[in-house]
Amino acid sequence: MSETSPRPAAHDGTMPGSAPDHMPPLLEVSEIGKRYGHIEALRGISATVDAGEVLCVLGDNGAGKSSLIKIVAGEHPHTSGSLLLDGEPVTFTGPRDAIAAGIATVYQDLAMVPMMPVWRNFFLGSERTVGRGPLRRLDVTGMKRIANEQLASMGIHLRDLDQPVGTLSGGERQSVAIARAVYVGARVLILDEPTAALGVTQAARVLQRIAAARDRGLAVIFITHNPQHAYPVGTRFLVLSRGESLGLFTRENVTLPELTTLMSGGELEAL
Template sequence: MTTADPQKTTAVAEKDPAGGPAPEDTGPLVELRGAGKSYGNIRALHGVDLAVHPGRVTCVLGDNGAGKSTLIKIISGLHQHTEGEVLVDGTPVRFNTPREALAKGIATVYQDLATVPLMPVWRNFFLGSEMTKGPWPVRRLDIARMKRTADEELRNMGIVLDDLEQPLGTLSGGQRQSVAIARAVYFGARVLILDEPTAALGVKQSGVVLKYIAAARERGLGVIFITHNPHHAYLVGDHFSVLRLGTLELSAARSEVSLEQLTNHMAGGAELDALKHELERAGGVDVEALPGAPDAGEPAGTPSEGTA
């Protein structure tokens, strides 16, 4: 494993070269207490409580317009919260820029990945933070060291590429997401925010991304997994938060909620149940064949469909 490099723009957290178990949880890395955001008279987010612990995956689910993007922007430093508190390592913070959040170890991997498809994999790995050598003012890129470091870091995450010279755009969607995750880990991320990483991927490539989310958790990172898909969330998640119209509808640990209950909350079970009664009164619809809300007495924590 490589050591911290002075070329990096942020401090690199200590890493376990063996990729061993997550460190002992001494408290949340990032915590939101009653956090909210208003844009003039529009309240996009209100009263959200969220805790991100090391070595755990916190899944944030919700439909379009639920407030997921606003939540990402607050934690990543793009927007400031207008109510409540945001704490990092137990200390209240108010980020003015994403760079301030990155300096605290909070990295965000967006859907577009902020990469250049026509550039080689190793160039994308160091994009904006290139290693250089030689005296100023004639310093030049240290290509050999960047290639060597990129290969080592990708392998440490379990990503083996035959040719780092190939354009990033020739990789599959899952591989590109994995490279972005490995890059964030290398440059010191302690909290990794993943914005819908499986949204545009097929089943197999989604599995690749979920594998590396689990790998990031095993390295002790706190992961915030933003997704529309409760099945993907339940495969790797340790805690689930469901947003609805800017408020927190559900906050539960894995042992407290089943996949069926999570799916029901995600789909708006109360509204679907009300619609079922409306259709029943309208007639002409076999409402008995429609799915309803789960029974209130259903035990939580049914076995998962798989493990990370």
């Protein structure tokens, strides 16, 4: 994936990476709804995210964030509305479809093997080999080199790539997972509460990785319940409550205190 430089916001209020008016956004959810039997988990949710943007999806527990993630990540089909990729409606039959379309999801469990070294986890499921037939073997040297280069390009500098990934801090593991998704060619990167349970310093480092992924041209969907983490890196802010949208905002029309008020149950009329 080619690297793109961050661009300043235009005078008309468009954000870095925003598509021209005549181009469809990279990913769009339009009036998305989801039912689980008689339970309506999502109702009429609409939002877009383009290359070089961060869509922050905020809400408390039970707001519908997980249901929205699972639809975009291909885990669950939507019941109503449309999911569009490059302006074309898509329906995923499973996570592999979403991955093949360039949508990578980093869940809170990170899908890592704690006792395996960092470089093995970086290539988990996509290991490189050399040789043929009975002489075929893992390309350990190549994988270590690539992992080190890719991590460094995201501003991640680890002491030893042979150390078990379980010995890394929570923030470091999140950073490795983000760099891995960037390396495999994701166009859309979904991050499920990546700063949850992290200290101030570690959370700040993860936010730096999110900004780095954005500036490399990825469309990032950042799921969080913390507006103070979302606001510094976000392009748009989708606030959910009990499966409904309380609004889609940008930093041009909502301040951090206003976003926090809305997250805390404040009325839209107060904004």
